[in-house]
Amino acid sequence: MSSRRFASQSLVRLLGHWQQPGSRMPLWRQLADALRLLILDGRLALDTRLPGERELAAALAVSRTTVGSALAHLREEGYLESRHGSGSRVLLPAGRPMQASAVSGEGVDLSTAALGAGPEIHQAYTHAIAALPQHLQQTGYERFGLPALRETIAARYSARGVPTQADEIMIVNGAVSGLAMVLRMLTGPGDRVVVDHPTYPLAIAAIQGASCRPVGVSLPERGWDVAGFAATVAQTSPRLAWLMPDFHNPTGRCMDIATRQAIADIAANTRTTLVVDETMVDLWYDAPPPAPLAAFNSRASVITIGSAGKSFWGGLRLGWIRAPARTLAALAQARDTLDLGSPLLEQLATQWLIEHEAQILPARRQMLALRRDICGALMREHFPQWRFEVPQGGLSYWIELPDSVATSLAARAETQGIHLGTGTRFGLAGAFDRYLRIPFTLESAALEEALLKIKTLWLPLDKAETPFRRRVI
Numbered sequence: 001m002s003s004r005r006f007a008s009q010s011l012v013r014l015l016g017h018w019q020q021p022g023s024r025m026p027l028w029r030q031l032a033d034a035l036r037l038l039i040l041d042g043r044l045a046l047d048t049r050l051p052g053e054r055e056l057a058a059a060l061a062v063s064r065t066t067v068g069s070a071l072a073h074l075r076e077e078g079y080l081e082s083r084h085g086s087g088s089r090v091l092l093p094a095g096r097p098m099q100a101s102a103v104s105g106e107g108v109d110l111s112t113a114a115l116g117a118g119p120e121i122h123q124a125y126t127h128a129i130a131a132l133p134q135h136l137q138q139t140g141y142e143r144f145g146l147p148a149l150r151e152t153i154a155a156r157y158s159a160r161g162v163p164t165q166a167d168e169i170m171i172v173n174g175a176v177s178g179l180a181m182v183l184r185m186l187t188g189p190g191d192r193v194v195v196d197h198p199t200y201p202l203a204i205a206a207i208q209g210a211s212c213r214p215v216g217v218s219l220p221e222r223g224w225d226v227a228g229f230a231a232t233v234a235q236t237s238p239r240l241a242w243l244m245p246d247f248h249n250p251t252g253r254c255m256d257i258a259t260r261q262a263i264a265d266i267a268a269n270t271r272t273t274l275v276v277d278e279t280m281v282d283l284w285y286d287a288p289p290p291a292p293l294a295a296f297n298s299r300a301s302v303i304t305i306g307s308a309g310k311s312f313w314g315g316l317r318l319g320w321i322r323a324p325a326r327t328l329a330a331l332a333q334a335r336d337t338l339d340l341g342s343p344l345l346e347q348l349a350t351q352w353l354i355e356h357e358a359q360i361l362p363a364r365r366q367m368l369a370l371r372r373d374i375c376g377a378l379m380r381e382h383f384p385q386w387r388f389e390v391p392q393g394g395l396s397y398w399i400e401l402p403d404s405v406a407t408s409l410a411a412r413a414e415t416q417g418i419h420l421g422t423g424t425r426f427g428l429a430g431a432f433d434r435y436l437r438i439p440f441t442l443e444s445a446a447l448e449e450a451l452l453k454i455k456t457l458w459l460p461l462d463k464a465e466t467p468f469r470r471r472v473i
C-alpha cells in the first residue's frame with residue numbers, strides 16, 4: 001500500500017507554535033519533540049510520508065540542517081523510516097503504544113478523560129454471568145440488542161421527557177461506533193457535518209474517516225452561538241450536525257433550554273438531522289441537565305447517541321442509539337458489514353448497572369465533583385496565568401493559556417513521561433494551540449504530583465509580562 005504524503009502547509013498548521021520561547025534546547029530538538037507529539041497523539045497518522053527536508057525547512061522558516069537533525073533524531077528513536085527517494089514515513093518504535101498510559105505504568109496520562117472501573121463493575125459482570133444461561137439457547141446475534149436492555153434504556157429516556165419505545169433503541173459498541181454507523185448510513189463523500197469548535201477529536205476523525213467535511217461553529221465565551229449555527233447551516237447545507245449539549249467535551253458546558261429550543265427549531269426548519277452525543281449526560285455536578293434535545297421540536301430529525309462508557313466504565317464498550325424505528329432498520333443494514341451486534345455479557349452487565357444507577361451514579365458524581373474542585377484549586381494555586389471556567393459536567397477543564405504554547409508545553413511534558421492533551425486535538429486545522437484540556441479523573445495526590453512537574457516545565461514558557469490576549473473560542 002502506498003502511503004499518503006502530508007502537505008507541508010498542513011504540517012506547519014498542525015505543528016502550531018512548536019518553538020519553545022526562552023528554551024536553551026536546540027531548535028532541531030524542539031522540532032523533533034513537537035513532531036513526536038503529533039505522532040503519539042495520532043494527528044500525524046502512521047504510514048504518512050513527511051514532506052522533503054528542503055520543502056519542510058522552507059515552510060517552517062528554519063535551516064535545512066535543523067530539519068535534517070530533527071528527522072535524523074526521530075529516525076534513531078524509531079518514529080520515522082526513510083527510504084532514498086521516497087522521504088520519511090511515520091511509524092512507531094517497536095513496543096511503543098500510541099499514548100503513554102498511567103494504567104500501564106508508563107507515565108502519567110493527562111490526555112485521556114476516563115476512569116478505572118469501580119467495584120460495581122465486577123458486581124455487574126457477576127450478575128451477568130449468573131443471567132447468561134437463560135440466553136444460551138439463542139444464537140446471540142441481536143442486531144438491535146438485547147430486548148430487555150432496549151426496554152430499560154427506552155424507559156430511561158421516557159423518564160427524561162422523551163417518550164420512547166424499545167424499538168426506537170439500538171444497542172451499539174460505544175458512542176463512537178454509533179456515530180460511525182450513523183455517518184455510514186446518512187452521509188456520502190464530501191458531505192458537510194457541522195460540529196462545535198472545539199469539539200471531540202474522535203468525532204472529527206470519524207467525520208473525516210467517512211470522507212465528510214467537518215464544519216466548525218466557534219463556541220463563544222459562554223454557551224453556544226445560535227446565530228452562528230443558523231448561519232453555518234444556511235451557508236453550508238450540511239447533511240448532519242453533531243452536538244454535545246450535555247456536557248460538551250472539552251469545555252464541560254451544558255446547553256440551556258432556550259438554546260436547545262433554538263437549535264431544534266433550526267434543525268426542523270432546515271431539515272438538518274441533529275446527531276446528539278450524550279456520552280457525558282450522567283456526569284453533572286451542580287444541577288442535572290435539561291430534557292434531551294430530542295424533546296424540543298417534534299418536527300426535528302434527532303438521532304441521540306448514549307454510552308455506558310463514562311456513566312459506568314469505558315471497558316464495557318457499550319452504547320446505544322435512539323432514533324425512529326425505521327431509521328434504526330436502515331442502520332441495522334449499515335451495521336451488517338461492521339459487527340452484527342454487541343456482546344451479550346456486556347449487555348447483561350450494563351442492564352444491571354442501569355437498573356442500579358440510583359445507587360451508583362450519585363456516589364460517582366460526588367467523587368468527581370470533589371476531584372473537579374481539587375483540580376481547580378490546584379491549578380489556581382500553581383498556574384495563576386491559566387484561565388478556565390469550572391465545568392458544569394464531564395471530566396475535564398478547558399484551559400486557556402496566555403499564549404500559543406500548548407504544543408511546546410506538551411512536547412516538554414512528553415519527555416518527562418506526562419502525556420498532555422493539547423487544544424489542537426480538539427480543533428480543525430491546528431486551531432487551539434492556546435488551550436489545554438486537563439482531565440480531573442486522576443486521584444488528587446497523583447494529579448498534584450503531575451501538575452507540579454508540569455509547573456517546572458511551564459515556568460520558562462510563562463512570560464508574565466505578556467498581557468493576556470483574550471480571544472473568543
Ligand SMILES: Cc1ncc(COP(=O)(O)O)c(C=O)c1O
Pocket residue numbers: 113173174175176177200244249277279280306307308309314317318319
Ligand atoms: C463526546 C464523547 N463521545 C464519545 C466518547 C466515547 O464514547 P464510547 O466509549 O462510548 O465510544 C467520548 C469519550 O470521551 C466523548 O467524550
